[in-house]
Amino acid sequence: MRLTILGGGGFRVPLVYRALLDDPAHAVSEVVLHDTDTRRVAVIAEVLARLARGHPAPVPVRVENRLDDALAGAGFVFSAIRVGGTAGRIRDERIPLSEGVLGQETVGAGGVLYGLRTVPVALHIAERIAALAPAAWVINFTNPAGTVTEAMSQVLGDRVIGICDSPVGLVRRAARAAGVDPAAFDVTGRVGYDYVGLNHLGWLRSLTLDGTELLPGLLADDAALGSFEEGRLFGADWLRTLGALPNEYLHYYYFRRETLGSVRDTAQTRGEFLDRQQGGFFERAGSAGGPEGAYELWERTRLEREETYMAHSREASGGWQRDSHDLEGGGYDRVALALMHAILGDSGTRLILNVRNGTTVPQLAPDAIVETVCEVTAQGARPLPCAPLPEDQLGLMLQVKAVERATVEAAVYKDRDAALRALALHPLVDSPAVAARILERAAREA
Structure with a gap:
């Protein structure tokens, strides 16, 4: 193939x-x-x-x-x-x-x-x-x-x-913090989870081992929460208030003031860091001495990239370095391979994927893309039913989905009004006037 x-x-x-x-x-x-x-x-x-x-x-x-x-x-x-x-x-x-x-x-x-x-x-x-x-x-x-x-x-x-590696990374880190042997993930049906949302905007709302629910015990354990990335990022008090484990990107929403304060005066944004780092890699790789030198340079650059991931959010939540367990995740490469295996093998494997909603979240259109647990066979990925969403999760999903759909509309039809709507309705943009200025400047600098 x-x-x-x-x-x-x-x-x-x-x-x-x-x-x-x-x-x-x-x-x-x-x-x-x-x-x-x-x-x-x-x-x-x-x-x-x-x-x-x-x-x-x-x-x-x-x-x-x-x-x-x-x-x-x-x-x-x-x-x-x-x-x-x-x-x-x-x-x-x-x-x-x-x-x-x-x-x-x-x-x-x-x-x-x-x-x-x-x-x-x-x-x-x-x-x-x-x-x-x-x-x-x-x-x-x-x-x-x-x-x-x-x-x-x-x-x-x-x-x-x-696909995205954030959800499965969250599930694995949370399971490890709850005392689950990593080998349990290799045994079909032992580890179960309820995850639903949009890409980079989702929540882990249930985590089970052999049918026993683990999430309430994990949320009650300060030491366990402090042992993995999302627990440190959001803090035990807020996680217990939510009653769920959010995707790491929800830090931008829940702690927007702190994250903005960390980023606003930065000398180097993430894009600027990657531009310098990766640009330097490709420049040096050409004179690195063939495949061996290019590979060694790539490995060093890759590790630095992973260690600095979401550095501004970590700074905004108290400042800490990623450890080896934080660096462990699903790996988008492994997610892609698991998806291919599931389709080719018609296996019914369960994976967290971005697919058409169907009836999973009744308040969203059937063709809206959601990120949730799916069963994958030779016919593709079928989203599984999930428990009803509380109002706070559903409200945020609805607003951001409106932004995503307006973005597609604007791009397809070259519609400025739809583009302005996408920007102005985003929860992290606090003024239509600001949205209009951003849109105008982006058009000038394109």
Whole structure:
């Protein structure tokens, strides 16, 4: 089975390839890389060559510079593109900050700006997939993942599935804090969970081991909550008040004043850090001495990236360094591989994915993309029923979903009013006048 990776020059592509090499099922027989930046994809191909060296069953890799050539014959398409590159992300963050509101690539005004720029490209890709590889399954990791998956589903229907590593990382860290042996995750049915929301806006509301509920005991245990990332990020008192464990990105919503204070006067936004770090990697990799040197440089850069993830939110919640357990998560590479295995094996595996809502959250439209627990078979991912949402969770979901749908509408129809509505209605943008200024400046600097 051929896997095509769009955004094949992306920094994290080697993680996907390493997971494929370690896959005992050998689900993928060939990897095709496509990227609009030929220099970057050439560097990543060198890193993959070093990973494959000496492996008993290396997966062949080739680079295709034309999108149509990359898509033809694909069984799975993994989309992880970044429209506008890190320079675009810098603008998405700095323009809102200049107006005193948060800008992040998936959250707040920054997420809306990124979505407006990305949706037209994602729709073009979806149309080419529908024409050239209509039987392919599309795994979307392109951010903002909920918005982009929703746009692509207008063309591909249920054959596009969004993934994120944050939810499964939360589940695994919470389970470990509650005393669950990590090996229990490898035994079907032992660990259960109820997770629902939108991408980067969800809540873990139940966690069970062999049918026994663990979440109330975890929430009551200060030491256990203090042993993992989300517990430290939100604090025991607030988590007990919520009665749930939020996705880490909800820190932007619940602690917006503190996070804004940490970010507003920063000398370097996350986008600026990644622009410097990854730009430096690709510059140095060309003279690093072939695949071996490129790989070693990539590993050092990757570790620094992971250690600094969400640094501003950690600073706003008291300041602490990520430990080895925080760095453990689902890994988007492992989520993608698990999804492919579940479809190919018709296994009924349960995964947290971004899919069409159906009737899971009755207050949302059936075609709205939600992030929730799904059962995956050869027919795709089916969202499972979940317990009713309390008003606070539902209200936030409804408002942010309105923002996502307005973003898609604005991008598809070049509708300024829809773009202004998307920005002004976001919970982290406190004024329509601010939204209008952000939109005007983004248009000027595009």
